[in-house]
Amino acid sequence: MSASLYRKRRAKDVIARVLAFAATVFGLFWLVWILWTTLSKGLGSLNLALFTEMTPPPGDEGGLLNAFFGSAVMSLMGILIGAPVGVLAGTFLAEYSQKTWMNRLGETVRFVNDILLSAPSIVLGLFVYTLVVAQMGHFSALAGAIALAFIVLPVVVRTTDEMLRLVPSQMREAALSLGVPQWKVIVQVLYRSSMPGIVTGILLALARISGETAPLLFTALNNQYWSSNILAPMANVPVVIFQYAMSPYENWHTLAWAGAFILTMFVLAVSIIARLVVARGRISHD
Incomplete structure (x- = not known):
């Protein structure tokens, strides 16, 4: 050279x-x-009232208790709706779509999942608004949870698909050679090996939906008061932050910054937990 x-x-x-x-x-x-x-x-905006009082009207002091509760309810419902469907769809892609007569269906599912994964959240919110809110005639926490589930779904599908594909084929062959049905192989062998990765995907999906604002503006909207009725509008932290940050009231700005801080810390904590789950899974496999 x-x-x-x-x-x-x-x-x-x-x-x-x-x-x-x-x-x-x-x-x-x-x-x-x-x-x-x-x-x-x-x-600097944190105080005890933030966790014990409801969102206040203009000019009054208050907290974000009802918003924290609403976000927790809708995020949990979104995970409960989206995660099981995502795990099953990811299992289908990894374990069944390789068969010749299902190959075309598997390609279609994977293509649609990629579209959902890259779709703007506001589009998903508009879709759920048309599908649920317009039919019910009012906003609701259930509609918000469905919108969040559409965000959870592609993340869990992709993670489950990839984690199951990482399991060595020798483990499948060894179990099948003993006469074990394929569904038992998946549940008792493959899921156990890939569980840390699947749980990590679910946690990352939870971290993502916890800060989504656009879908909830079209579905759950907001509620200044405490409400546990999932068929009615419900307060949530992202929408409260959006509305309070855009307001001219200084006390609302303070609550918005406090909510943003709590939300950031929650996402950070979930991300750290997800990494710890992955690290623990690697150690157990080694």
Whole structure:
């Protein structure tokens, strides 16, 4: 190799490294700025009333108790609706769609799942609004949970599909050679091996839906008062943050920053738990 060719390749390598480093620093700068702003403004807004009082009218003091409750209910319902369907669909893609007569169906399911995965959440909210809210004639927590389930579904499908494909084929063959039915192989062998990855996918889906605002604006809307009726509008943290941040009232701005801080900490905690689940699964397999 000539010296000039080596210098050219060396120069290209240095340029690529510098550009990659600059892009990383650029992205991290804005991420750190956003997190610092949220933490500095939100941490100073925390108080006991935030967790014990309802969302207040303009000019009054209050908290976000009903919003926390509503977000927890709708997120849990979204997971309970979307996660089982996602696990079953991912199992179908990994274990059954390889058969010749199901190959075309598997490709269709995977294509639709990719569309759902990349679809804007506001589009899903409009879809559920047409499907549920318009038919019921009013907003409801149930409609909000269905919208969140549509966001959970593609994440869990993709994670389950990939985790099951990572299980060595020898484990399937060994179990099937003993005469074990395929459904038992899936439940007792494959699910046990891939459970950390599947649980991680569900947790990541939970972290994603916990901060979704657009779908809930079209489905659950908001409620200034405490409500446990899933067939009625229900308060939730993302919509409260949106409405309070856009208001001209300083006490509402304070509550919005506090809600953003709590939401950020929740997403961070769920992400850390997901990583710990993956790490524990790797250690157990080793």
